[in-house]
Amino acid sequence: xNSRFQRILVTAALPYANxxxxxxxxxxxxxxxxxxxxYHRARxxxxxxxxxxxxHGVAITVTAEKEQTTPQAVxxxxxxxxxxxxxxxxxxxxxxxxxxxxxxxxxxxxxxxAFHKQGVLREREEQQLYCEKDALFLADRxxxxxxxxxxxxxxxxxxxxxxxxxxxxxELIHPKCKICGATPxxxxxxxxxxxxxxxxxxxxxYIEQRSKRDGWKENVLRYCESWFKEGLQDRAVTRDLSWxxxxxxxxxxSKVIYVWFDAVLGYISSAKEWAARSDDPxxxxxxxxxxETKYVAFIGKDNVVFHCIVFPxxxxxxxxxxxxxxxxxxxxxxxxxLNFESQKFSKSRGWGIDLQDFLKFFPADPLRYTxxxxxxxxxxxxxxxxxxxxxTNNELADILGNFVNRTLTFVExxxxxxxxxxxxxxxxxxxxxxxxxxxxxKVSELYExxxxxxGVIETMNLARLANKYFNDSEPWKTxxxxxxxxxxxxxxxxxxxxxxxxxxxxxxxxxxxxxxxTLNLSSSPHTAGWESAADLELPEGHSxxxxxxxxxxxxxxxxxxMVKSLxxxxxxxxxxxxxxxxxxxxxxxxxxxxxRVARVLKAERVPRSDKLLRLEVEIGSEKRQVVAGIANHYxxxxxxxxLIVVVANLQPAKLMGQESQGMLLAASDNTGRLAIVTxxxxxxxxxxxK
RNA sequence: CGCGGGGUGGAGCAAUUGGAAGCUCGUCGGGCUCAUAACCCGAAGGUUGCAGGUUCAAGUCCUGCCCCCGCUACCA
Numbered sequence: 094x095n096s097r098f099q100r101i102l103v104t105a106a107l108p109y110a111n112x113x114x115x116x117x118x119x120x121x122x123x124x125x126x127x128x129x130x131x132y133h134r135a136r137x138x139x140x141x142x143x144x145x146x147x148x149h150g151v152a153i154t155v156t157a158e159k160e161q162t163t164p165q166a167v168x169x170x171x172x173x174x175x176x177x178x179x180x181x182x183x184x185x186x187x188x189x190x191x192x193x194x195x196x197x198x199x200x201x202x203x204x205x206x207a208f209h210k211q212g213v214l215r216e217r218e219e220q221q222l223y224c225e226k227d228a229l230f231l232a233d234r235x236x237x238x239x240x241x242x243x244x245x246x247x248x249x250x251x252x253x254x255x256x257x258x259x260x261x262x263x264e265l266i267h268p269k270c271k272i273c274g275a276t277p278x279x280x281x282x283x284x285x286x287x288x289x290x291x292x293x294x295x296x297x298x299y300i301e302q303r304s305k306r307d308g309w310k311e312n313v314l315r316y317c318e319s320w321f322k323e324g325l326q327d328r329a330v331t332r333d334l335s336w337x338x339x340x341x342x343x344x345x346x347s348k349v350i351y352v353w354f355d356a357v358l359g360y361i362s363s364a365k366e367w368a369a370r371s372d373d374p375x376x377x378x379x380x381x382x383x384x385e386t387k388y389v390a391f392i393g394k395d396n397v398v399f400h401c402i403v404f405p406x407x408x409x410x411x412x413x414x415x416x417x418x419x420x421x422x423x424x425x426x427x428x429x430x431l432n433f434e435s436q437k438f439s440k441s442r443g444w445g446i447d448l449q450d451f452l453k454f455f456p457a458d459p460l461r462y463t464x465x466x467x468x469x470x471x472x473x474x475x476x477x478x479x480x481x482x483x484x485t486n487n488e489l490a491d492i493l494g495n496f497v498n499r500t501l502t503f504v505e506x507x508x509x510x511x512x513x514x515x516x517x518x519x520x521x522x523x524x525x526x527x528x529x530x531x532x533x534x535k536v537s538e539l540y541e542x543x544x545x546x547x548g549v550i551e552t553m554n555l556a557r558l559a560n561k562y563f564n565d566s567e568p569w570k571t572x573x574x575x576x577x578x579x580x581x582x583x584x585x586x587x588x589x590x591x592x593x594x595x596x597x598x599x600x601x602x603x604x605x606x607x608x609x610x611t612l613n614l615s616s617s618p619h620t621a622g623w624e625s626a627a628d629l630e631l632p633e634g635h636s637x638x639x640x641x642x643x644x645x646x647x648x649x650x651x652x653x654x655m656v657k658s659l660x661x662x663x664x665x666x667x668x669x670x671x672x673x674x675x676x677x678x679x680x681x682x683x684x685x686x687x688x689r690v691a692r693v694l695k696a697e698r699v700p701r702s703d704k705l706l707r708l709e710v711e712i713g714s715e716k717r718q719v720v721a722g723i724a725n726h727y728x729x730x731x732x733x734x735x736l737i738v739v740v741a742n743l744q745p746a747k748l749m750g751q752e753s754q755g756m757l758l759a760a761s762d763n764t765g766r767l768a769i770v771t772x773x774x775x776x777x778x779x780x781x782x783k
Numbered sequence: 784c785g786c787g788g789g790g791u792g793g794a795g796c797a798a799u800u801g802g803a804a805g806c807u808c809g810u811c812g813g814g815c816u817c818a819u820a821a822c823c824c825g826a827a828g829g830u831u832g833c834a835g836g837u838u839c840a841a842g843u844c845c846u847g848c849c850c851c852c853g854c855u856a857c858c859a
Contacts, residue, residue: 249855319786427859429788564814644819
C-alpha cells in the first residue's frame with residue numbers, strides 16, 4: 094500500500110432489500126471485498142469495512158403492495174435474511190447497517206440540506222403521470238402504453254422496446270398503470286435536480302488522477318468514458334413517493350429523496366453506526382474525513398456510474414461548501430457479472446441460486462474458493478456446479494486438504510504429533526524454503542492490484558508445490574534410511590501447513606482456522622501476521638492436535654439433491670415445452686381467421702432492424718406487404734418464390750415505420766429455433782387454409 | 784453502420800508496453816504408496832473465428848467480414 098495512507102476504508106455495494114442475495118452478487122462485489130479486507134487485516138493495517146441494506150425506492154413499495162404489507166415489513170424481512178446469509182458466507186463486515194435507520198435519514202437530510210443551502214440543487218417543474226387508484230406518481234417503468242411512433246402497445250414510460258425510440262411518459266397513448274391497470278392522469282409536480290453535468294470536468298480529472306495513482310481497472314474506465322462521452326446529465330434527486338427519506342425543504346413534505354441519492358450515503362451512515370457503538374462516536378471521522386484514508390469501493394459493473402461519477406460528485410459538492418472534507422474513492426474495482434450455468438442470474442425467470450439456499454447444502458468455504466477462482470474480474474464469467482464440485486474435490490480437498498492431512502498424519506505416526514527437528518538442509522529443502530519466502534509477497538502484490546483470482550491461484554500453487562516437495566523428499570523412505578533428513582523434510586512441511594493457514598485465511602477463513610487450531614496455535618492465522626507466512630515460526634517440539642479431514646468431498650448425489658430442491662429453477666434456454674393449451678374455442682371462432690397461402694415475390698431486410706424482413710407477397714390476384722420478425726432465421730433471398738401461410742384479415746400494423754398487411758405464420762420451439770409454415774405441395778397463391 | 788464486451792488445444796480460462804502460446808480440469812501412459820483411490824512425472828491435443836494488411840517479429844496493432852452475449856423486465 095502506498096505510504097500516503099494510514100488506514101483503509103472499504104465498502105461493498107449496499108444490497109437492495111427487495112430480494113435475496115445470489116451467487117452473482119458475491120462474485121461481483123462482496124467476496125473480493127472480503128478477501129481484500131481480510132488480507133489487509135492480516136497485514137495489521139487499520140481497516141474499516143462497512144455495508145448494509147439499501148431499503149428505499151419504489152420497487153419496495155410495489156412489493157409491499159403485492160404482498161399486502163408495509164414497505165418496512167418487506168425490508169425487515171430481506172434485511173434479516175441477507176444479513177444472516179452474509180454471516181454464514183463469512184463476510185467480515187465491521188458493520189452491516191440499513192438505510193431505514195433514523196441515523197441514515199439524518200445523514201441523508203444533512204447532505205440534501207447542505208446542497209440546498211449552497212444552491213447546488215435546481216428546482217424544476219414537470220408533468221408526470223399519476224395513478225389515482227394507487228395514489229402514486231408513476232416511475233417510467235411502472236407505466237406502459239401505446240408508442241406514439243410505432244403503435245406498439247407495450248411501450249414503457251421511458252422507451253419503446255419495439256422501435257427503440259426514447260419517450261417522455263406523457264407522450265404515451267392510452268397509458269396504463271402497471272401496478273393496477275388503471276389509467277393515470279397527468280399532474281404537475283416539482284423536483285430537485287443535482288447538476289451532474291457541471292462536475293464532468295472535475296470528475297474526469299479525478300478519475301484520471303486516481304487511476305494513475307492506484308491503477309483503475311480497464312472495464313471501469315471504459316464505463317466511465319462512455320458516460321463522459323455522452324455527457325453527464327442533471328439528475329432528479331427527489332421523487333413523489335411516501336417510502337424514503339422525506340425531503341427536508343418546506344413545501345416538499347410529501348416527497349422523498351430519490352433512492353440513489355441516499356443509497357451511496359449509506360456507507361457513511363454505516364460507519365457512523367459502527368462508531369456510535371463504541372466509546373468514541375466520532376471515530377468514523379478518522380476514516381471518512383481524512384486524506385490519509387485509502388477508500389476502496391467494491392461494486393458490480395451496473396453500479397459504476399453511481400460510484401465513479403455520482404458519489405464522487407456529491408462528495409465534491411459537499412467538500413466545496415464545508416470544512417469537513419470527505420475522502421473520495423481511491424479505487425472502484427468493479428467486477429463484471431457472473432453467469433450461472435452459462436445463463437444470466439434472473440429472479441423473474443427463477444434462474445440461479447440464492448445464497449441462503451446454497452448454504453443449506455454446502456459450507457461457505459468451497460463456495461468462496463470456487464467463486465474466487467472464477468471472479469468476473471475482466472469480463473463476465475460462469476459458475477458451473479460441476480466446476481464447483483471439481484474445484485472442491487480436486488483442489489481444496491486433494492491438493493490443500495490432503496497435503497495438510499498427509500503431513501500431519503505422517504508426523505503423528507513417526508514423531509508423535511510434535512514438530513520434529515530441522516537438521517541440515519539439502520538443496521531441495523533450501524529451494525522449498527526460498528519459494529515459501531516468495532509467496533506471501535507475490536500474493537500481496539496481486540491483492541494490492543485487486544487481482545484476486547490470480548492471488549488465489551498463486552496461493553493454491555504453494556500447496557501444489559508443497560505436495561511435490563513432499564513427494565520428492567520421500568520421507569517414507571528416509572524415515573528408516575535417514576531419520577534426521579526425514580525430520581527436516583517434515584519440519585518444513587509443517588511450516589508450510591502453518592503458512593498455508595495464513596495465506597488461505599482471506600479466501601477460506603473457516604478452513605484456515607481449522608488448520609490453525611489443529612496446529613494448536615493460539616488465536617487466528619491473521620494475528621500471526623501475513624508476512625510471517627514466509628517464515629519458519631513453528632518451534633521444534635511444539636505439539637499439535639489430532640488431525641481430522643479438512644475438506645469433505647462433494648458427491649454427485651449431493652449436487653443432484655440440491656438441483657432437485659431447486660426444481661423451480663429451470664434454465665430458460667431449455668424449459669420443457671409448455672403443455673398448457675389455450676382455452677377451447679368454437680369452430681366459428683376459428684373461422685374468423687382467414688388463413689391464406691401466399692407466394693413471396695420479394696424479400697428484403699428492414700433498414701435499421703435486426704429482426705425484421707419486409708416481404709412482398711401475392712395472395713391470388715392481390716399483392717401485399719408483410720413484415721415479419723424472421724431475419725435472424727432466414728436470409729431474404731432464400732424466401733423469394735416460396736409459398737407461405739399468412740393471416741389475411743389481421744388488422745394492419747406498423748413495424749419500424751413499415752406497414753404490415755397480415756401476419757406470416759411461423760413455428761418456434763424453446764431452443765430459439767424458428768421455421769416458417771409452408772404447404773406440403775405446390776398450390777396456387779390465395780388458397781385458403783382450414 | 785445504435786452502444787459495448789467476447790471468439791485461444793475436449794471444457795473453463797491466462798498471456799504488462801507487439802518479443803519462444805501458458806494454467807487448471809479432462810484424456811492417455813508412467814512413478815510412488817505417507818495421505819481424503821490421494822500425490823508426483825511425462826505425453827497427445829492449437830494454422831489463437833475468417834480474410835487481408837503493417838512489422839525483423841502479431842493472440843496482441845490496422846481494415847473488412849462471420850458468429851455469441853449484454854445494453855429490455857426483478858437483477859451485481
